[in-house]
Amino acid sequence: MYRVTTVGNYNLVLSNIMQAQRAQIEAGNRVATQRNGSNLKEFSRDAEILTAMRSVDARLSGYLEQNTTIADKLTTQDFSLTQLGDAASAAKKAIEEAIATGRTDTLMQEMQAQFQIGVAAMNAQYNGKYMFAGGKIDTRPVTAEDLSDLTDPATPLISDFFANDDFITEHKVDDATTVKTGILASNLGTAMLEAFKTMQAFHEDPATSFDGTLSDAQRTFLESQLAVWDSVASDVIDTTAHNGMMQARVDDVKADLVTRQNSLKGMIGGIVDADMPTATVELEKATLALNASSQVFITLRDSSLLSVLK
Incomplete structure (x- = not known):
């Protein structure tokens, strides 16, 4: 049987908050820079082809x-x-x-x-x-x-x-x-x-x-x-x-x-440039998720046994 504990609930909610914060930061960066990343590490899957294309672009220039x-x-x-x-x-x-x-x-x-x-x-x-x-x-x-x-x-x-x-x-x-x-x-x-x-x-x-x-x-x-x-x-x-x-x-x-x-x-651009409508929606979703996780944390805090005893 699954045991519900206050500590376990707090850990779960905090984990959700942190994930929502990361998602919000990543989406915010995409919206702010209009890029899917700022370095080749963030394009690891396409890094090799991206490097090759940039080399060709430099030669053409x-x-x-x-x-x-x-x-x-x-x-x-x-x-x-x-x-x-x-x-x-x-x-x-x-x-x-x-x-x-x-x-x-x-x-x-x-x-x-x-x-x-x-x-x-x-x-x-x-x-x-x-x-x-x-x-x-x-x-x-x-x-x-x-x-x-x-x-x-x-x-x-x-x-x-x-x-x-x-x-x-x-x-x-x-x-x-x-x-x-x-x-x-x-x-x-x-x-x-x-x-x-x-x-x-x-x-x-x-x-x-x-x-x-x-x-x-x-x-x-x-x-x-x-x-x-x-x-x-x-x-x-x-x-x-x-x-x-x-x-x-x-x-x-x-x-x-x-x-x-x-x-x-x-x-x-198809690799590097962010899809702005999608990035904007993801930012809104991440912000909503963060707000929801924060509200759950507040509700959990107020419904603890300690609050009832007070």
Whole structure:
């Protein structure tokens, strides 16, 4: 036969109170933090998979941060390439206008201006580093400053004016994709500087100097140069288009990474985040249970033999 004692009843009620307090604290923490726990110990059943998912999330965040930087650099490169292409187009236009008007008074001044624009584009920087210098990011890749530099006997080769090396920058934009984002000034500008040198050498010849009315010899020469400048501009356009393709590829990878990370965060949230309606109900139930256990304790205290004898 089960024996009912005052001590036994007290122990049972106190045990119920303690259980209700623990349940209330746990439910209160879930409501306050909106989390099912605060450390991996509290997610022991899912700790291994949670650790793996957080590791993947950190890797995706690293790729996203890097891709943002790469996209910014490619945008800056696009601006410089567009500037270089515009310089080539403007040089060709100056030749066309000289042929059309029969005057060459300002032709070489225009050539000098476009030469300087082109050199500035090839010497463009991103975050203080020369973009088209290969691995020599602290060295200006194009050293020529004036058209007359190109015809200096001390530097007979166009390659003498390029200080870049052959290193092509590559970036791993996700686990499976690597893109080449580097462009070398020597690849960009060799044909252009050759064309400028040809113009300058022709101008420096006293017999053919551009300083007034267009002669037949000058007309023939300038007409032959139109195809040269067409090719120069076309090559720059092709490089600009390739840079645009790299931009699009990086943007596509970035969008995919964002989608993957959002999905992963949803999976992590399914483990870590508390179900707030359920947590709120559990808190209310725990509070009610605690109040009920406390009331039983008070009733038990007031109904003891000692209270009756008093």
